[in-house]
Amino acid sequence: MRLLREATFRRYWSAQTVSLFGDQVTLIAVPLAAVLIVGAGPAEMGYLTAAALLPNLFLSLPAGAWVDRRPGKRRVMIVADLSRAVLLLAVPALWWAGALTLPALVVVAFAVGTFSLLFEVAHASLFASLVRREDYVDANGLLNGSRAASFVAGPSVAGGLVQWLTAPVALLADVLTYLASAAFLRRAEVTEMPVAAEDEPRGMTAGVRFVARSAVLRAVLLGATTLNLFNYIFSALFVLYVTTELHVSPGTLGLVIGIGSIGGLVGAAVAGPLSRRIGIGPAVIAGMLIFPAPLILVPWAGDPVTLAALITAEFLSAAGVMILDIAVGSVQTAATPPAMLAVVSGFKRTVNYGIRPIGALLGGALGTLLGVRPALWIGAVGALLGVLWIVFSPLRTMRELPEAAELTPA
Known part of the structure; x- marks a missing residue:
């Protein structure tokens, strides 16, 4: 495929792929940390799940409007990756310190969800700058293929890591994937499309x-x-x-x-x-x-x-x-x-x-x-x-x- 012969797209696709597999660890490790370490019950698990989803419901539109006014979409994605890595690193750190609580997990879930949202809306703009129009379908096929592969292999790998390392420590694997994603994106230099002119509708x-x-x-x-x-x-x-x-x-x-x-x-x-x-x-x-x-x-x-x-x-x-x-x-x-x-x-x-x-x-x-x-x-x-x-x-x-x-x- 022509796209995979292009170094910039390969780095961009690699960033997405490694992050998607890391996300599978978080999807399993954070709830298990709440149940096994904090002793969360059904109501608490509902709060934790809601905290991760609320940014998508309430912040998607303002985040998209804000990103459209930013000239550096790739930089937004890199900052989002690094921020999620730091936030997830707090979970094993608090666990080692004996200070891991449900409110702390809720805050981490909400903050990670917020930066994930920023990453995704910035991705929508960067994609159009990076991929030629005639390659949109093939590029989306590769990205969604990585997503499908993460659904197949990710949960079993995540489950093994949690069982072997404990849930908080297993999150270090996702920390590494966010760092790797940021590194790939940093090398995926692309000329981004200009932001809207002052007289164009936006917001x-x-x-x-x-x-x-x-x-x-x-x-x-x-x-x-x-x-x-x-x-x-x-x-x-x-x-x-x-x-x-x-x-x-x-x-x-x-x-x-x-x-x-x-x-x-x-x-x-x-x-x-x-x-x-x-x-x-x-x-x-x-x-x-x-x-x-x-x-x-x-x-x-x-x-x-x-x-x-x-x-x-x-x-x-x-x-x-x-x-x-x-x-x-x-x-x-x-x-x-x-x-x-x-x-x-x-x-x-x-x-x-x-x-x-x-x-x-x-x-x-x-x-x-x-x-x-x-x-x-x-x-x-x-x-x-x-x-x-x-x-x-x-x-x-x-x-x-x-x-x-x-x-x-x-």
């Missing part, structure tokens, strides 16, 4: 208004939001249903999810060729269907095909989400003016992360009122409605990446 309001006026971006956001709402209805009840109704053991469930995650690697590999063959718009539609449709197999499953149905559902759904993310990410980058990439990314994160807890709460309510299995049917089938926003938009017949609309002062 939070301008970003929201631009998405609302763009038929392509509006359709993508509404489609993804609809899909996420119903998917989180499904996700909130999946483990409960599989373990209590289908009587699948936790170990077997972990194996099912692990095998299913391989589908993400397949999806990342086929997204580029699929987009070139059928067009970028139809590829978005394909992802919007292949992601949720296989999940119908879960409430349908029963003996003697329970495990086969679950593995098939997880595998195909993982492939679908990668096709969707790669196609949608490429469309969003192409359809957005460079000066607004960060704020548009921040607005998308605000809406998508905001709808997830609503979906989870709705799933719990539906499961209580109607039963878990009917609620799963609603979640799986309802998620397919997201594709309607795409079908009735210009994306339906779009073969090439869209052009970004011109910015006009309000």
